[in-house]
Amino acid sequence: MKKSLVSLAVTAALLSGCSLIPEYQRPEAPVAAVYSGGPAETSAVKAADIGWREFFNDPQLQRLVDVALENNRDLRVAALNVEAFQAQYRIQRAELFPAVDANVTGSRQRVPGDLSQTGSPTINSQYGATVGTTAWEIDLFGRLRSLREGALEQFLASEEAQRATQTALVASVANAYLTWRADQAQLQLTRDTLATFQKSYDLTRRSYEVGVASALDLRQAQTSVESTRATLAQYTRLVAQDQNAVVLLLGAGLPADLPQGLDLDASLLAEVPAGLPSDLLQRRPDILQAEHQLKAANANIGAARAAFFPSISLTANAGSLSSDLSGLFKGGSGTWLFQPQINLPIFNAGALKASLDLSKVQKNIFIAQYEQSIQIAFQEVADGLAARATYNEQLDAQRALVTASADYYGLAEKRYRTGVDNYLTLLDAQRLLFSAQQQLISDRLAQLTSEVNLYKALGGGWEERTVSRDNAAQTPRG
Structure with missing residues (x-):
């Protein structure tokens, strides 16, 4: 994922050579x-x-x-x-530059029986750890x-x-x-x-x-x-x-x-x-x-x-999700998200x-x-x-x-x-x-x-320096 973010940053830098x-x-x-x-x-x-x-x-x-x-x-x-x-x-x-954040989340929720698929009360758990960037505007x-x-x-x-x-x-x-x-x-x-x-x-x-x-x-x-x-x-x-x-x-x-x-x-x-x-x-x-x-x-x-002109922002992250805290970093728990967004101004009343x-x-x-x-x-x-x-x-x-x-x-x-x-x-x-x-x-x-x-x-009075007899500027003393 780090390589992907670096690649995206390099690509954005190459694309963002335009100046208005x-x-x-x-x-x-x-x-x-x-x-x-x-x-x-x-x-x-x-x-x-x-x-x-x-x-x-x-x-x-x-x-x-x-x-x-x-x-x-x-x-x-x-x-x-x-x-x-x-x-x-x-x-x-x-x-x-993209702001890279690391997030660790955890949640446990009790679901009543009349709302669960089994008809019995259940407790749902979810744990996650991700690293990524959110809404980074590609200039x-x-x-x-x-x-x-x-x-x-x-x-x-x-x-x-x-x-x-x-x-x-x-x-x-x-x-x-x-x-x-x-x-x-x-x-x-x-x-x-x-x-x-x-x-x-x-x-x-x-x-x-x-x-x-x-x-x-x-x-x-x-x-x-x-x-x-x-x-x-x-x-x-x-x-x-x-x-x-x-x-x-x-x-x-x-x-x-x-x-x-x-x-x-x-x-x-x-x-x-x-x-x-x-x-x-x-x-x-x-x-x-x-x-x-x-x-x-x-x-x-x-x-x-x-x-x-259109603005492009990018949200991307990668990490791990698991229903058990002990299985958060086990094989098969990996997750990633890539979510670009383009905003094109159409009407804003001038x-x-x-x-x-x-x-x-x-x-x-x-x-x-x-x-x-x-x-x-x-x-x-x-x-x-x-x-x-x-x-x-x-x-x-x-x-x-x-x-x-x-x-x-x-x-x-x-x-x-x-x-x-x-x-x-x-x-x-x-x-x-x-x-x-x-x-x-x-x-x-x-x-x-x-x-x-x-x-x-005439612009004098800024630096505390002297001028020698042969009119050569010397190094500031203060």
Whole structure:
């Protein structure tokens, strides 16, 4: 019987060479050949080749990313989803093979005399032991293989979703960390400025007490102090909230071995080449995820087409039957069953046609989603390149403004203390310098987060690997 089942399986495999899945063709990318935000770079190394540890130079940020990758709950759910889709694929793949079961049964039944052939009560016994398969569908037209192919693509899509989740997590941790550090810098600047304003107010108050300064000068100095105190409270609150946001992304508390971070003006990030728009199709996890989902929808069309054709299922077993348990395996007790079944759909009120139409519409939906994911990726990269081209000039101009404002404040203070100018000029210089310093920190934060987002948009942040000086990709370290 085992040889018979193997022969049937081989025969079915030879017959089931037909597939009704449409030939897959990748849709044309609905974007231009070059980025509008800046020139493309043709370096052999792309953003996806540079691991996040190589991109982030700040040791404190590297440690935080390590913790987040180990403890973040969104990433943990994404990994579990991969395992779930893998199990679903294995279940669907198992449908292609016959399920062989062994059954041992036994029954004893008393039959009343008026129902028995002898007119006397009897007891009937039957024992059986069989090995076989039940209702195994022979996949002649590829319905099961189409479903298996769709399940495989869904599994691959879940892997890309996990990569996309990790990329987004790395970027989120970096942006939250940079915001935290920027607000810390703003808090320290506010403290220093408040100390300066308080000193100026104390001098003005003493001048007022001896009749040199006016009451208006005193109140103007006080407004600067109180305004800066309000700003100090604001940034104290923001720093605490920023830390909470970082902890949430980490999925754990701040590590005790957190190293000292670099200054905000230091080289916190490595510059990454942009590459060509076509690189996004091969490196962006969300685009690859959308394409796998499109392939799964394409495979579902094959399953819907196969439903129009006859399906063949097979039930077969062999074993032994006996009225006595002791005679179950004696000679002459052998039994076998061979029961093929053909199911031919004749009338189903258009359900099969509607199912095929639905699978085609779903494929068109996934095509649109795939194209949209490319367009979004293209826009994100173009925006990042446009920001990269302008932020350096903006920061240079802002630094020059801070220097000029500091000179203006120094001159205004000297002129006021010597009685040459009024306090309103000094107050204006103080506020202008403080505002320029605040804006410089904000501009630096915007530049850094823009670079992080560009790195993410180019498909970087997935693997912890480095790139050597000669631009050769090395083995992942993590």
